[in-house]
Amino acid sequence: MQNMWIVFLIIGLVVLGLLVLLIIAARYQRDYWRYLNIPHERPKKLWPIIRQIMTQTLSTESMKAKHYGDIYTKFKGSGPFCGFYALLQPRALILDRELIRQIMIKDFWNFNDRGMYCNQKSDPLSGDLYGLRGESWKEMRQKLDPSFEGDRMSWLYGCMYEEAEQLLLTVSTTLMKQPHSTIHIQKIMRRYILSALAKCVFGLDAQQRHKYPFETFEQMTEMALNSHKHGYLMNLMMIRFPNFCRLLRFRRTPKPVEDYFLGVLTDIVEQREKSGVQTQDYLQLLVGVKAQELITHKYEEDKELKMHLQNELAAHAVVFLKAGYEQTANTLSYVLYELARHSKLQARVREEVKKATERCAGNLNYECIQSLTFMGQVINETLRMHPITPYIMRRTLNNYPVPDHPKYVLVKELFLIIPTHAIHHDPDIYPDPEVFKPDRWSGPRDSLQEQGTWFGFGVGARSCIGIQFAQMQLKLALALLLSEYEFTLNSRKPLVDLEDGIALTLTPLGVIEPGNEERAV
Incomplete structure (x- = not known):
């Protein structure tokens, strides 16, 4: 009996010791930036953190933008970076x-780690450019x-x-179906972009859509982007402890999503490989990358290798949905x-499209689209304001002492935040930041990227690989729409709200609405 009490006492002491260590670790985490004497935003009280974890309350992108903007404004000029906390985890805001x-x-x-969880073996669709790091990404x-x-x-232009x-x-x-000429433009733009990706990247042309309906493709895309296999806490754990979670074969992609996209792409790729027909879309380029990889390996008939390359191809295609759809x-x-x-800027863009089309003998071809300089400035300014x-999130691969600031060190595995929205709206960088001025971009855009002040498509080696693809989609749509319609705000709903959609009034060019005769003249 006495031995049992000794055992219970030892167990109690061990549990007590673990609790004390846990409290000390939590205390150290909460005071991490104070110990280092780095300017920082104080962490929340413990109870709100526990409540947020228990209720799984997620911050929206707009909430994060405001939060990072407030920290940026408060600490700008205090040093190369400041500290803050995500729950109890110390992070650095650059x-x-x-x-x-x-x-x-x-x-x-x-710094080529985006801080995203991926597991190529157990979750092949997660092994894309968006999630990979280090040599695998390179x-x-x-x-x-x-x-x-x-x-x-x-x-790909055709x-x-x-x-x-x-x-x-x-x-x-x-x-034609609506009694008024006001439409929610975002819903139509989403369908346009998704349909273009379905056709150009996944090979779902009119013939293939009989077998794979676009509505199913749309449902699976929404599931891939807006749902995950695990809940809030597990997703948090996978981001913070990726190596441990990979050992346990954790995955993020819902199984129906994986089965659908792997099935569609495997079927269409096999059809093309058997027929030898070359289709002018991006999927054909991915098929070429896969074929080149097979040639460079010694055993071309290796089934495991072929499956791995097919999974890579699928991950390449799905990343267009993750990074290029919404x-x-x-x-x-x-x-x-x-x-x-x-309206004056709109007329200026329309005139540029008209002159470019005339130069190309009335043919809106690839060279014509590429020549739309002012339209490019409008897109750049839009990406600055919105x-x-x-x-931008990054995670350090190794300790990094900040040059010329010996006390500032970005330690290994530290999450870094670059507050793009705050920088884009900094009046010291962009005078009158709330004013839409496309002429800001009449000079070279690259200089602003190199200065770290504009992040429209990212900066550096890990910038968006599909910049030209996205710009072509944007310019083509704008050129055709502005050649046919004039866009004005719906006076009943003049404010932007992407969740509810942007309500715009469209008037076919050459049509004069009642009451606008003087303006038209």
Whole structure:
């Protein structure tokens, strides 16, 4: 009996010791930046953190943008970075432009981790450029870069042009069905971008859509982007302890999503490989990358290798949905919103499209689209005011002492935040930041990227690989729509709200509405 008490006492002491260590660790985490004497935002009280974890309350992108913006404004000029806390985890918010350049460009290889969980073996669709890090990311980027060269984009132009024409038909049909000429433009833009990706990247042309209906493709895309296999806490654990979670074979992609996209792409790729027919879309370029990989390996008939390469191909295709669907549709909606607010700028873009088309003998070809300089400035300014993401996240691979600031060290595995929205709206960088001024971009855009002050498509080696692809989609849609319609704000709902949609009024060019005769003259 006495031995049992001794055992219970030892167990009690061990549990007590663990609790004390846990409290000390939590206390150290909460005072991490204070111990280092780095300017920082104090952490929340313990109870709100526990309540947030228990209720699984998630911050929206707009809430994060405001939070990071407030920290940026409060600590700007205090040092190269400041500290803050995500729940109990210390993170760094980058303040200095030179440090941004070092992170994104100069010393990029120490910061090429986006802080996202991926597991290629158990979750093949997660093994894309968005989630990979280190040498794995570098190898994949080198394989895919040639697919986005200028000549490849001109090769894809016909495929994209057909979808842009279909967008014009959709807008016309929608206006005919409605008694008023006001439409929620974002919903139509989302369908246009998704349909273009389905056709150009997944090979779902009119014939394939009989077998794989577009409605199912749309449902699976929404499931892939807006649902996960695990809950809030497990997803948090996978981000913070990725190596441990990979050992346990955790995955994020819902199984129905994986089965659908792998099934569709495997079927269509096999059809093309058997027939030998070359289709002018991006999927054909991915098939070429896969074939080149097989040639460079000794055993071309290795089934495991073929499956691995097919899974890679599928991950390459699905990343277009993750990084190019909602982002491009939202940008296109914002461009039209800003042009509706600024009728003179809209007329200027329309005139540029008209002159470019005339120079190309009435043919809106690839060279014609590429020559639309002012339209490009409008897109750049839209991305400044309404960035695709309000912040950029990175995680350090190794300890990084900040040059010329010996007390500041970005330690290994530390999450870094670059507050793009706050920087884009900093009056010290962009005078009158709330004013829409496309002429800001009449000079070279690259200089602003190199200075770490504009992040429209990212900066440095890990910038968006599909920049030219996205720009072509944007310019094509804008050129066709502005050639046919004038866009104005719906007076009943003049404010932007992407969740509810952007309401714009469309008037066919040449049609004069009652009451607008004087304006038309």
